[in-house]
Amino acid sequence: MTSDSILPATTRWYADRTLAARPSEVRKVFRAAQKPGIISFANGAPYLGQLPFAQLAADAARLMETQGTAALQYGASQGIPELRAHIVELMKLEGISAGPEQVIVTNGSQQALDVCARTLVNPGDVIFAEAPSYAGGMAVFTGYEAEIVHVDMDADGLIPEDLERKIAEVKAAGKTAKGLYTIPNFQNPGGVNLSAERRRAVGELCRGQDLLIFEDNPYGLLGFDGRTMPAIQPEFADITLYFGSFSKMIAPGLRLGWVLPPQAMYSVLLNTAETSTLNPSVFSQQLLTAYLDDPAWQETLAKYRGIYEEKFTTLVDALTEAMPEGTSWNRPTGGFYLWVTLPEGVDAEALVHEAIDHGVVYVPGTAFYTDGQGSNEMRLSFCLPPLEDIRKGAALLGTLFREAAAGR
Numbered sequence: 010m011t012s013d014s015i016l017p018a019t020t021r022w023y024a025d026r027t028l029a030a031r032p033s034e035v036r037k038v039f040r041a042a043q044k045p046g047i048i049s050f051a052n053g054a055p056y057l058g059q060l061p062f063a064q065l066a067a068d069a070a071r072l073m074e075t076q077g078t079a080a081l082q083y084g085a086s087q088g089i090p091e092l093r094a095h096i097v098e099l100m101k102l103e104g105i106s107a108g109p110e111q112v113i114v115t116n117g118s119q120q121a122l123d124v125c126a127r128t129l130v131n132p133g134d135v136i137f138a139e140a141p142s143y144a145g146g147m148a149v150f151t152g153y154e155a156e157i158v159h160v161d162m163d164a165d166g167l168i169p170e171d172l173e174r175k176i177a178e179v180k181a182a183g184k185t186a187k188g189l190y191t192i193p194n195f196q197n198p199g200g201v202n203l204s205a206e207r208r209r210a211v212g213e214l215c216r217g218q219d220l221l222i223f224e225d226n227p228y229g230l231l232g233f234d235g236r237t238m239p240a241i242q243p244e245f246a247d248i249t250l251y252f253g254s255f256s257k258m259i260a261p262g263l264r265l266g267w268v269l270p271p272q273a274m275y276s277v278l279l280n281t282a283e284t285s286t287l288n289p290s291v292f293s294q295q296l297l298t299a300y301l302d303d304p305a306w307q308e309t310l311a312k313y314r315g316i317y318e319e320k321f322t323t324l325v326d327a328l329t330e331a332m333p334e335g336t337s338w339n340r341p342t343g344g345f346y347l348w349v350t351l352p353e354g355v356d357a358e359a360l361v362h363e364a365i366d367h368g369v370v371y372v373p374g375t376a377f378y379t380d381g382q383g384s385n386e387m388r389l390s391f392c393l394p395p396l397e398d399i400r401k402g403a404a405l406l407g408t409l410f411r412e413a414a415a416g417r
């Protein structure tokens with residue numbers, strides 16, 4: 010046990026799977042970064058400043074007064090029907106046609122991932138994931154003792170030929186290839202979109218090879234231009250578990266997300282969800298439903314898209330000025346994240362504590378791979394810091410990495 014492990018020294022009470030799990034790099038960074046005044050590019054936390062708090066407060070008061078006994082009571086384990094009806098409407102924007110009775114509301118999509126992994130993953134199963142991929146998603150699968158095998162990505166998302174090759178290798182090794190975990194829109198952390206052709210190719214491949222698809226989509230409505238992309242789910246509904254979330258497009262404090270599973274799995278998954286939390290908070294669901302009942306929420310979301318685009322442009326302009334030669338990044342068209350590749354030999358993981366001492370923090374690339382890749386990469390989240398902090402933070406990173414690159 011290393012000293013920065015999340016586990017205390019006495020481990021004899023812990024389950025083997027807990028001891029086997031890798032402590033999260035992201036959490037380590039967050040802990041180290043909890044200093045006042047630090048500029049954080051680490052958090053995938055949305056900017057909430059434009060929410061209509063007075064309206065939400067009025068809705069909350071009204072709900073308490075008129076429906077208090079239901080709001081604070083236990084509720085249906087699949088969520089309240091009014092919210093599921095909104096979810097169905099939202100999914101239509103991505104070409105998904107489903108009924109409210111096919112949706113399970115959860116405490117964020119994180120819990121939905123957990124419920125599905127708990128229901129479907131055996132120890133030793135292989136889950137394929139983009140290289141790099143969302144640390145918290147992979148941690149769910151490894152928490153149930155799955156092995157993550159990374160699939161290479163390029164500017165059009167994960168590469169189907171590489172997936173095919175990796176599936177063959179896994180099967181040749183006698184392992185069970187259970188599923189693909191993919192974030193097709195404004196990927197966390199890569200900022201990349203999976204192209205339409207590849208969505209189809211990946212779906213066909215998974216169907217042909219008997220793999221499930223875990224389609225995780227918290228950022229789909231956060232394209233800077235507001236355009237949405239057709240989901241994988243519609244053509245592959247029999248093998249796809251589609252995950253949605255209100256965290257990034259509205260507010261993570263509501264803790265509300267959902268899963269749309271293949272119909273045949275619904276009751277088994279609902280049973281797991283019920284075992285896990287009995288039901289998602291009724292009050293939270295009612296408050297969100299009231300918010301979604303007023304179409305003005307879409308204007309608020311549009312405002313956010315503009316705000317995120319401005320933050321993104323500010324970050325890229327500031328980095329262009331500040332970073333050493335040989336640094337590169339992609340140009341996401343939405344979402345929260347910029348994926349940065351540093352000059353060869355500059356170690357983002359080794360330098361993160363120095364960065365924190367300088368007053369800025371990012372997540373080292375290594376956090377997003379399970380196989381040790383990513384030492385000269387990092388994720389910068391541009392969603393939360395104010396523009397001035399983005400400029401200052403980028404300048405601080407520039408100084409740090411210029412020195413590091415010069416001293417190589």
Ligand code: PMP
Binds near residue numbers: 117
């Ligand atoms: N999936 C992805 C890709 C994410 O980035 C996140 C949050 N960072 C989640 C799932 C979980 O979000 P929540 O539980 O708040 O819905």
